[in-house]
Amino acid sequence: MKLTHIEHIGIAVKNLEEAITFYEEVLGLSCYRVEEVKDQKVKTAFFKVGQTKIELLESTDPNGPIAKFIDKKGEGIHHLAFAVENIDETLKEAAEKGVRLIDTSPRKGAEELEIAFLHPHSTFGVLTEFCEKKSK
Numbered sequence: 226m227k228l229t230h231i232e233h234i235g236i237a238v239k240n241l242e243e244a245i246t247f248y249e250e251v252l253g254l255s256c257y258r259v260e261e262v263k264d265q266k267v268k269t270a271f272f273k274v275g276q277t278k279i280e281l282l283e284s285t286d287p288n289g290p291i292a293k294f295i296d297k298k299g300e301g302i303h304h305l306a307f308a309v310e311n312i313d314e315t316l317k318e319a320a321e322k323g324v325r326l327i328d329t330s331p332r333k334g335a336e337e338l339e340i341a342f343l344h345p346h347s348t349f350g351v352l353t354e355f356c357e358k359k360s361k
């Protein structure tokens with residue numbers, strides 16, 4: 226498998242607007258995109274720091290994965306996403322090496338990325354995402 230860089234860091238927040246204000250007014254970054262990902266029951270906001278993005282995630286559903294995460298652990302870092310060269314091969318290789326997958330095949334994420342998650346039980350507690358940009 227070939228990981229090329231940290232694509233983004235996902236951060237779970239209760240209130241997207243308030244979090245955006247912090248990132249813009251305190252950290253001086255600018256939000257370049259807000260997008261709802263229905264599949265994951267989240268509204269996302271993106272910032273760029275070098276080639277890495279910060280992805281803020283607010284749940285759109287009280288039973289969605291981000292709402293559940295915040296209930297259990299509070300706001301904070303939710304997942305770490307690596308850009309990979311071939312997501313299908315990467316997933317296959319991870320599975321062959323005994324890693325527990327949340328997604329056995331890639332699905333659509335924000336920003337037209339193909340994404341898949343590895344289970345944190347197999348990754349030392351870090352929810353790990355692979356992503357590949359298929360369309361330019």
Ligand code: ZN
Nearest residue numbers: 235280306354
């Ligand atoms: Zn992500």
